[in-house]
Amino acid sequence: MLAYQLVYFVLLMHITRLSLTNFRNYGRLELDLPVGPSLIHGNNAQGKTNLLEAVYYLATTKSPHADQDQQLINWVAMQAEEPVIVGRLVAQISTSQGVKTIEMRLIYERSQSLRNGRGSFRREALVDKRKVRLMDLLGHLRVVMFLPEDVQLITGSPRQRRRYLDITLCQIDPLYCRTLSNYNKVLEQRNALLRQIAEGQSSRAMLPIYTEKLVKLGSRVLVRRARFVDELAREVHRIHYEALTEGRETVRLHYLPGLWHNKPGNNDTDTNGKGWAAWWQTHSQDEAAVAERFDEAVETSFAADLARGATSVGPHRDDWQFLLNGRSLSSYGSRGQQRTAILALKMAEINWMTGQTGEVPILLLDEVVAELDAQRRALLLDYVKDANQAFLTATDPAMFSLDFLRNASSFLVENGRVQLDTGQIGFS
Amino acid sequence: MAQAVLPQPVQRLINELSRLPGVGPKSAARLTFYLLRTADEQALDLAQALQDLIERTQFCSTCFNITEEDPCLICQDAGRDQSILCVVEEPLDVLAIERSRAFNGRYHVLHGAISPVEGVGPEDLRVAELVERVEQGKFRELILATNPTLEGESTSLYIQRRLAREGLRITRLARGLPVGGDLEYTDEITLSRAMEGRQEL
Numbered sequence: 001m002l003a004y005q006l007v008y009f010v011l012l013m014h015i016t017r018l019s020l021t022n023f024r025n026y027g028r029l030e031l032d033l034p035v036g037p038s039l040i041h042g043n044n045a046q047g048k049t050n051l052l053e054a055v056y057y058l059a060t061t062k063s064p065h066a067d068q069d070q071q072l073i074n075w076v077a078m079q080a081e082e083p084v085i086v087g088r089l090v091a092q093i094s095t096s097q098g099v100k101t102i103e104m105r106l107i108y109e110r111s112q113s114l115r116n117g118r119g120s121f122r123r124e125a126l127v128d129k130r131k132v133r134l135m136d137l138l139g140h141l142r143v144v145m146f147l148p149e150d151v152q153l154i155t156g157s158p159r160q161r162r163r164y165l166d167i168t169l170c171q172i173d174p175l176y177c178r179t180l181s182n183y184n185k186v187l188e189q190r191n192a193l194l195r196q197i198a199e200g201q202s203s204r205a206m207l208p209i210y211t212e213k214l215v216k217l218g219s220r221v222l223v224r225r226a227r228f229v230d231e232l233a234r235e236v237h238r239i240h241y242e243a244l245t246e247g248r249e250t251v252r253l254h255y256l257p258g259l260w261h262n263k264p265g266n267n268d269t270d271t272n273g274k275g276w277a278a279w280w281q282t283h284s285q286d287e288a289a290v291a292e293r294f295d296e297a298v299e300t301s302f303a304a305d306l307a308r309g310a311t312s313v314g315p316h317r318d319d320w321q322f323l324l325n326g327r328s329l330s331s332y333g334s335r336g337q338q339r340t341a342i343l344a345l346k347m348a349e350i351n352w353m354t355g356q357t358g359e360v361p362i363l364l365l366d367e368v369v370a371e372l373d374a375q376r377r378a379l380l381l382d383y384v385k386d387a388n389q390a391f392l393t394a395t396d397p398a399m400f401s402l403d404f405l406r407n408a409s410s411f412l413v414e415n416g417r418v419q420l421d422t423g424q425i426g427f428s
Numbered sequence: 429m430a431q432a433v434l435p436q437p438v439q440r441l442i443n444e445l446s447r448l449p450g451v452g453p454k455s456a457a458r459l460t461f462y463l464l465r466t467a468d469e470q471a472l473d474l475a476q477a478l479q480d481l482i483e484r485t486q487f488c489s490t491c492f493n494i495t496e497e498d499p500c501l502i503c504q505d506a507g508r509d510q511s512i513l514c515v516v517e518e519p520l521d522v523l524a525i526e527r528s529r530a531f532n533g534r535y536h537v538l539h540g541a542i543s544p545v546e547g548v549g550p551e552d553l554r555v556a557e558l559v560e561r562v563e564q565g566k567f568r569e570l571i572l573a574t575n576p577t578l579e580g581e582s583t584s585l586y587i588q589r590r591l592a593r594e595g596l597r598i599t600r601l602a603r604g605l606p607v608g609g610d611l612e613y614t615d616e617i618t619l620s621r622a623m624e625g626r627q628e629l
Contacts, residue, residue: 136615174615174616175616175617175620178615178616178617182578185578186578188545189543189544189545189578189579189582190544192544192545192547193544196544196547196549201549202544202549203549203550205550205586205589205590206542206544206549206550206582206586209582209585209586209589210544210582213578213582
């Protein structure tokens with residue numbers, strides 16, 4: 001049984017070694033990682049979470065928190081005048097296609113234009129020591145991360161919710177990732193052009209070219225996101241209903257394409273109010289129809305866009321929401337109900353990724369086990385047991401069952417140093 | 429201050445060099461001291477080369493490539509096909525296509541690509557001159573050889589819309605697999621473009 005498990009593990013995606021240089025509070029770290037669950041324990045502010053973030057960053061090229069890429073560096077050699085590699089994250093991974101090394105370098109450059117030497121960061125990605133585009137790093141490692149602040153997905157801004165969709169989808173769909181990146185470039189160009197037209201610095205001759213590209217790429221993004229939310233919604237509903245609330249509550253995910261909902265002045269009666277939802281339900285997977293609708297929306301909002309200097313419709317204005325028993329979870333749900341929904345979402349994410357790739361993603365759980373009751377904790381730890389590899393942080397290992405601890409490896413983190421526990425833990 | 433120790437000519441060269449792309453203040457200082465220590469002729473040769481670069485080159489008044497004499501050698505060459513025109517972004521693109529020996533027509537250098545974000549519009553490029561050349565009606569075919577980037581493609585589309593007319597064939601370079609490349613390592617978008625542009629054997 002054990003030998004069989006071992007072979008099974010070795011073939012599936014996992015990290016065998018993690019090296020960090022100047023990443024957060026790690027000056028230098030070389031760590032061999034086992035398969036199966038690893039418990040990372042230690043006092044607060046010693047670097048437990050940073051370890052999970054490093055893995056997340058290598059898998060997604062994003063920080064788990066929006067807008068924090070700059071803060072990833074351990075601020076030491078920041079006075080250098082030439083470009084220097086100040087941070088480095090390397091993971092040796094084993095996959096069904098063999099062993100690979102993936103690397104992310106954070107390079108500090110003093111910017112040429114600013115005299116006073118405020119520099120900027122450039123990131124470089126390498127696979128097997130060959131430089132690749134940043135987005136080619138995606139797909140080598142797939143992770144699902146649980147954070148205590150995940151509940152902000154419900155209460156926070158639409159931007160956070162779009163970011164969640166994109167990061168999750170990009171891990172398994174490189175074509176989506178390229179399309180989205182191109183869409184964002186077109187959007188930026190179109191907005192710049194709108195401002196120049198408004199200021200009389202540019203003619204309108206270029207506008208149709210960007211609008212056409214915007215609609216073409218944007219409808220692909222809309223269609224793909226809609227399908228993803230649909231697939232996720234089914235899993236979320238099932239897990240929430242069957243496993244988490246024992247049939248008492250139903251939760252639904254609702255995708256809100258950025259083609260209607262944020263335009264209260266819209267007098268297009270046919271697609272206004274509830275009308276658009278019905279339309280979307282039947283057309284969300286029809287790329288040509290979505291493109292046509294998007295095109296009309298761009299046309300309608302042209303005057304407003306020109307005045308604002310920004311494109312007001314498109315997937316960059318998408319949102320999605322949770323409905324609990326038909327009502328908005330962010331407005332009407334209790335804190336506890338919101339947490340339950342997030343737990344369902346994350347478990348659904350694991351199932352979805354597993355279904356898409358045939359492999360269970362690497363799980364990263366940051367202090368989330370502590371806030372769950374015994375029943376949900378057991379449920380979540382079932383997922384952990386099924387994963388090829390999982391990393392859990394905890395200040396107090398005693399909250400885990402002895403049975404779980406027996407099958408887990410354990411690392412002690414103290415002031416940027418990580419050490420494998422050899423003896424039993426949790427019995428102090 | 430450390431700066432005051434350096435003679436003014438030394439500091440000036442360091443400052444000038446560090447304005448070049450990819451050269452920081454440290455590299456600039458290294459290069460400057462290298463030139464100080466090297467034989468006088470070598471440094472003066474460099475100075476002369478820089479002077480010639482500015483004084484003896486100009487843009488060809490026909491195709492806007494960089495040239496010593498106007499019109500440039502390519503535009504003067506009667507042996508080249510006068511009916512086919514290749515539009516590129518930069519002078520280095522002309523060099524690349526010439527090296528391929530696959531093209532024997534004329535060129536037109538735009539000097540950039542349209543990018544509203546960077547404040548570059550058609551009027552900042554040699555587009556008006558291109559329109560004028562085409563309107564004289566000698567060309568049978570226009571090859572748009574801009575870069576396969578968003579900016580390059582938008583520029584091509586703009587030109588295509590402006591110049592589409594009876595009797596002028598407008599083409600662009602094919603997108604697809606690099607010769608000698610490996611299918612398995614080709615990214616999805618390139619591969620899907622190659623699939624779209626597949627050809628009869």
